[in-house]
Amino acid sequence: MTEVLQTEEAVETELIQKAKKAKAAAGELAKADTAVKNKALELISEQLLAEKQFILNENLKDIEAGRANGMSESLVDRLKLDGDRLADMADALMQLTKLNDPVGEVLEQWQQPNGLDMSKIRVPLGVVGMIYEARPNVTVDASSLCLKTGNAVVLRGSSTAIYSNTAIVAVIHRALEQSGLPVDSIQLLEDTSREAASAMFKLNDYLDVLIPRGGANLIKTVVSNSTVPVLETGAGNCHVYIDETADKDMAISIALNAKTQRPSVCNSCETILVHKKWADQHLPELISALQAKDVAIHGDEAAQQAGNDIIPAQEADWGTEYLAYELALKTVESVDEVVKHINQYGTKHSEAIISEDAESVQQFFTEVDAAAVYHNASTRFTDGFEFGFGAEIGISTQKLHARGPMGLPALTSTKYIIKGNGQIK
Amino acid sequence: MTEVLQTEEAVETELIQKAKKAKAAAGELAKADTAVKNKALELISEQLLAEKQFILNENLKDIEAGRANGMSESLVDRLKLDGDRLADMADALMQLTKLNDPVGEVLEQWQQPNGLDMSKIRVPLGVVGMIYEARPNVTVDASSLCLKTGNAVVLRGSSTAIYSNTAIVAVIHRALEQSGLPVDSIQLLEDTSREAASAMFKLNDYLDVLIPRGGANLIKTVVSNSTVPVLETGAGNCHVYIDETADKDMAISIALNAKTQRPSVCNSCETILVHKKWADQHLPELISALQAKDVAIHGDEAAQQAGNDIIPAQEADWGTEYLAYELALKTVESVDEVVKHINQYGTKHSEAIISEDAESVQQFFTEVDAAAVYHNASTRFTDGFEFGFGAEIGISTQKLHARGPMGLPALTSTKYIIKGNGQIK
Numbered sequence: 108m109t110e111v112l113q114t115e116e117a118v119e120t121e122l123i124q125k126a127k128k129a130k131a132a133a134g135e136l137a138k139a140d141t142a143v144k145n146k147a148l149e150l151i152s153e154q155l156l157a158e159k160q161f162i163l164n165e166n167l168k169d170i171e172a173g174r175a176n177g178m179s180e181s182l183v184d185r186l187k188l189d190g191d192r193l194a195d196m197a198d199a200l201m202q203l204t205k206l207n208d209p210v211g212e213v214l215e216q217w218q219q220p221n222g223l224d225m226s227k228i229r230v231p232l233g234v235v236g237m238i239y240e241a242r243p244n245v246t247v248d249a250s251s252l253c254l255k256t257g258n259a260v261v262l263r264g265s266s267t268a269i270y271s272n273t274a275i276v277a278v279i280h281r282a283l284e285q286s287g288l289p290v291d292s293i294q295l296l297e298d299t300s301r302e303a304a305s306a307m308f309k310l311n312d313y314l315d316v317l318i319p320r321g322g323a324n325l326i327k328t329v330v331s332n333s334t335v336p337v338l339e340t341g342a343g344n345c346h347v348y349i350d351e352t353a354d355k356d357m358a359i360s361i362a363l364n365a366k367t368q369r370p371s372v373c374n375s376c377e378t379i380l381v382h383k384k385w386a387d388q389h390l391p392e393l394i395s396a397l398q399a400k401d402v403a404i405h406g407d408e409a410a411q412q413a414g415n416d417i418i419p420a421q422e423a424d425w426g427t428e429y430l431a432y433e434l435a436l437k438t439v440e441s442v443d444e445v446v447k448h449i450n451q452y453g454t455k456h457s458e459a460i461i462s463e464d465a466e467s468v469q470q471f472f473t474e475v476d477a478a479a480v481y482h483n484a485s486t487r488f489t490d491g492f493e494f495g496f497g498a499e500i501g502i503s504t505q506k507l508h509a510r511g512p513m514g515l516p517a518l519t520s521t522k523y524i525i526k527g528n529g530q531i532k
Numbered sequence: 533m534t535e536v537l538q539t540e541e542a543v544e545t546e547l548i549q550k551a552k553k554a555k556a557a558a559g560e561l562a563k564a565d566t567a568v569k570n571k572a573l574e575l576i577s578e579q580l581l582a583e584k585q586f587i588l589n590e591n592l593k594d595i596e597a598g599r600a601n602g603m604s605e606s607l608v609d610r611l612k613l614d615g616d617r618l619a620d621m622a623d624a625l626m627q628l629t630k631l632n633d634p635v636g637e638v639l640e641q642w643q644q645p646n647g648l649d650m651s652k653i654r655v656p657l658g659v660v661g662m663i664y665e666a667r668p669n670v671t672v673d674a675s676s677l678c679l680k681t682g683n684a685v686v687l688r689g690s691s692t693a694i695y696s697n698t699a700i701v702a703v704i705h706r707a708l709e710q711s712g713l714p715v716d717s718i719q720l721l722e723d724t725s726r727e728a729a730s731a732m733f734k735l736n737d738y739l740d741v742l743i744p745r746g747g748a749n750l751i752k753t754v755v756s757n758s759t760v761p762v763l764e765t766g767a768g769n770c771h772v773y774i775d776e777t778a779d780k781d782m783a784i785s786i787a788l789n790a791k792t793q794r795p796s797v798c799n800s801c802e803t804i805l806v807h808k809k810w811a812d813q814h815l816p817e818l819i820s821a822l823q824a825k826d827v828a829i830h831g832d833e834a835a836q837q838a839g840n841d842i843i844p845a846q847e848a849d850w851g852t853e854y855l856a857y858e859l860a861l862k863t864v865e866s867v868d869e870v871v872k873h874i875n876q877y878g879t880k881h882s883e884a885i886i887s888e889d890a891e892s893v894q895q896f897f898t899e900v901d902a903a904a905v906y907h908n909a910s911t912r913f914t915d916g917f918e919f920g921f922g923a924e925i926g927i928s929t930q931k932l933h934a935r936g937p938m939g940l941p942a943l944t945s946t947k948y949i950i951k952g953n954g955q956i957k
Contacts, residue, residue, distance in 0.1 A: 110778075117883075120602065122554040122931060123813070134875070134899060135869075137898070138898055138899070192804055193891055217920065219641050219918070219919070219920055223909060223913065223921065224918075226729040228892070232929065232931050232932075233901065271756060272551075278536040282699035291782035292601060315907065315931050316931070322536070330759060331759050334756050336930060336931070336932045338932070345896065354954075355568070357954040360956055361954065361956055362957060363956075365956075368957050428899060450559070450858050472949055473562070473563055474562075474563070476658065477947070477951060478947065479947070479948040480947065480948070480949055480950070481950045481951075482950070482951045482952060483952045483953055483954055483955075484648055484951075484952025484954070484955040484956075485949055485955065485956045485957055486952075487956070487957040488648060488955070488957060489948075489951065493644070493649075493957070494644070494650065494948075495642065505761060506658065506741070506761070506945035507657075507741060507761045507763070507932060507933040507945070508655050508933040509540055510945050510946050511947075511948045512948070513601065519931070520935050521936070521937075522551070522902070522903065522905065522935070522936075523896055523903060523914075523919075523936045524905055525904060525905070525906045525907070525909055525913065526906075526907045526908070526909075527906065527907060527908045527909025528907040528908055528909075529779075529782040529785065529908055529909070530908075530913070531785055531788075531789035531792055531793070531910045531912070532789060532911075532913060532918070
């Protein structure tokens, strides 16, 4: 019993100690000039390259430990750093210096009849808690986005990346020291236990928001257990609907792109819905095109008749996020049916209609409940960079705070500033 | 065991049944024209007055039951309806028809280099879950704000107001029927058990947001237990800081107003912080002015020396929301100390500085972490109506989604609409 209590206290101690430091640093960071923050980002960029060998050596320890523990090669690949990947990170940091600083932006300004001068400005959130999986690039990514938006951050990465993360944060700390910004702005938890993560879920006194980055299970655990508000980035069960009026070549081109350009990401297509009238003419060609790209098709009756090697679709297929060269295919009779299907099985991420009929498009836009709805374009564009935001914290499938690709403003809150000359109520 | 299971199933049944109806209605409501929604609000306003006697009779049943159960007279007063209160509700509904409909508003519009036409528009949240305490006016308030913003709502009021709420919702349903909008848009749970409320906390499949309206305990329970995102309206431990440069009369006038104009509300002042130099000259006068208004003062050493009948302040006083003719008073030596005190004990609601020194004001504005910061004005202005929003869902002390007084836009989300002509990635 005593031992358990001691362990718990030890867990609390590192987390709370670091969270307190982060909170104190957040107050300083909130006041930092844009130029100073950009200079810090530049210094981090330079240091990452200058200390390349140190980082790669530490990264190698994680990889060796991973392999010794039987880590799969695909996970090893996500964990692995090399010169190119570090150069990409350094480059992303330089790009970030060029983006507008949202902090201090005046969103609204007006005067009340009683003479009160009102304004609404953007302010940092405060302290961001980040819980993420193996990829060490998230360490740089999260730190730099938080720094640019004046937020302190408490990072809880995976135990499998602890050497890499520790090295990266040490390098960032050295750069922060040069920049004059508080080194405590960025805190990495050495304790990567589940208990430490669970304690973060309830750390409302120190954390203003929690951001999980990783697989569906991680996100679900955080959302279900956290009393700290969560910025949720969710799964994508995205659909491409080919309307009866769709241009054949465009429809096939978009369906192929949405499925095969990069099947492992959340904005790739998982189910194609085809209007019966279009299917009557073109379904065999669509199926052949998909199969030529090695896409396995779980199809309904009509699909099974229109092509070979179609796996009969089960109810579960409509809700499956394959993230692979595999999709479900269903024929439908109306946009009503499409809306109903997507709103039942979709994850409110990205949904496309291929059509030449304005009324169908309008109905789809209005009635489909999703962060992004597309007409005659691939769902693959749902991405902060493709939207022109220059940076992306993630893609939100929640409806509060931010929905869809989240740029820097998603890491801010607002504050009302009211100037008077003695007004009382 | 069987009995318990049956009860649980029955609980699930009413909630899930009504939540499903609300979700189906939300799809229709999201498409409704502003004119149709305004007409419905007008009809509800008329019907509330036309069916006054019915509503008051039903309200009387709640009051009688309450008194029979020993309900305090102050609670009876919050529960009680009369002609004037109904007229106020009817009037608020007419005011609501005059406000801009946020749904459909284009927030941003741009074109990407690849020709994609992008826009970000406001859309309803979907289905709002409302959990609230005795006051039956919240039933009208929540229903009408949700209706105006195209959201369906599932209402879970208090068992002590069940007759009143049932009557009001029946009247609203009759008005909705006339308006042509879906009657199912507004659902009232007959089951007012804790179990039904707890089931709402986890109803992520049907509810897009939960809004608790009531005391600190209710809000805390909802925030701590809900996996449905919560729109939190919080407590207010608000401060007035009187700087060394503060104008004496203005400082006393604002301090009195912030404390005594309506002490029971969240934007009233709970602690006055006074700079030592101002205190040296004017503290006795401030204390006399407060005591003349029957304000009990929990003061530090300096306050105890400057006045009579000062209760020695305890550590707990700095964190107390009195909501009464009672406050804490503390002398400080710098704006740094003020910032530290407020950020430690405050609830991030409304904070005021009375000062003639621009630098102190700027430091206060930048460093105090609160939804609203005031210079030379009373904290009592933090309110949707005083801010000119025309309606108020509540005052948010959270940092995500909406902060400070929440007008109609807080009940909306956004959606990206992307128009292409065959773009693929």
